[in-house]
Amino acid sequence: MYQSRLTLFVWLIAIGIVSFSQHLLAKTTFAPELKDNLVILQYHHVATNTPTITSTPPDVFAEHLAYLHQHFNVVALPEAIDALREGTGLPDKSVAITFDDGFDNILTNAHPLLRKYNFPYTVFINPALIGHTRTQLTWEEVAQMSQEGVSFANHTLTHQHLLNRRHITSNNGHSDDVTIENETQWLKRILGDITQAETLLKERLGYSLRYLAYPYGEFNRTLSNALSNLGYMGFAQHSGGVSSQSDFAALPRYPAAGRYAQLGTLKIKLNSLAMPVLHSNITDPEVTENTPDEMRLLLDTQDFNLTGVNCFYQGAVQPTVIENGVLIVALSENLPTGRSRMNCTAPSKREKGRYYWLSQPFFKANENGKYID
Ligand SMILES: [Zn+2]
DSSP states (O other): OHHHHHHHHHHHHHHHHHHHHHHHHHHHOOOOOTTSOEEEEEEOBOSSSSOGGGBOOHHHHHHHHHHHHHHOEEOOHHHHHHHHHHTOOOOSSEEEEEEESOBHHIIIIIHHHHHHTTOOOEEEEOTTTTTTSTTBOOHHHHHHHHHTTOEEEEOOSSOOOTTOOOEEEEEOSSSEEEEEOOHHHHHHHHHHHHHHHHHHHHHHHSOOOOEEEOGGGOOOHHHHHHHHHTTOEEEOOSOOOBOTTSOTTSBOOEEOSGGGGOHHHHHHHHTOEEOOEEEESOOOSBOOTTSOSEEEEEEOOSSSOGGGOEEEETTEEEOEEEETTEEEEEOOSSOOSEEEEEEEEEEOSSSTTOEEEEEEEEEEOOTTSOOOO
């Protein structure tokens, strides 16, 4: 009797394991449906007298909008994110428009054009800077834009490099000791900044999206996990399409300023599809001694050939190897300090001229443990 119960117990566990793995498979294997795809554009300045690298000239911006109006569905970011999260899907060729930093030229140069097409958009702002410098929007302008359908979200209080660790000076009674804050102290400080910024947004706007755009697109896994646990969604600035399978704590956006403002190359990105990644061995974009020396990707290849995947790093094509269905790209032993990205693309078999696109960012501090602009 006891033995048969034990056998039954073992069987139940085995069935449990099998059904759980099937559940995992069901979650990770998906048809690359066109309605499960979103492209997010990231702008900063729309002006000609601002730093080229973060600026889109107004006439070029107008060209972007005219092209979007003709060929794409511009959707509000919050609605698009909800649709992907809830699995209700989006129209094919859905694009969301975002701006970072809350510059006043968004209102003077971009807003009238966006209003002309009735395009919704989202601005990530630093609440402690709003109204404090000549080039920033004021709270009155933020309120006016809100009434006209613009949504605002969190870009931290003052736009610091979030991965920088601070020096802490403490007096031991005889002299000052200087130590670098540990991970707990660092995370507490950063989450404090973000939640304070969110509180200010809520006070001024009356709503709180809990969307954070990481300044400079820089984040690490500890931070993105902590933000997820607090109910935040994260937006970065590595490229790539977004789908329901994306990491919602660090969603990719395509920068559309500087040399990325050219409509010719932007068209390819607007038409891109989220790369269906089943597994990657790179779990943290922050480069440490534990960063693997190769990137290993398991991809869902229903609509492209693994041999058709091209990976680029710092503008150069990287050799790839396929081993048991896993795509392997070597990473340099010495990834450069600052921000870099490995981009991998593959042409869709079904959708001619469209590419699956994945970007893996890497962030590495300099010898002083700091990140620079
Ligand atoms: Zn920014």
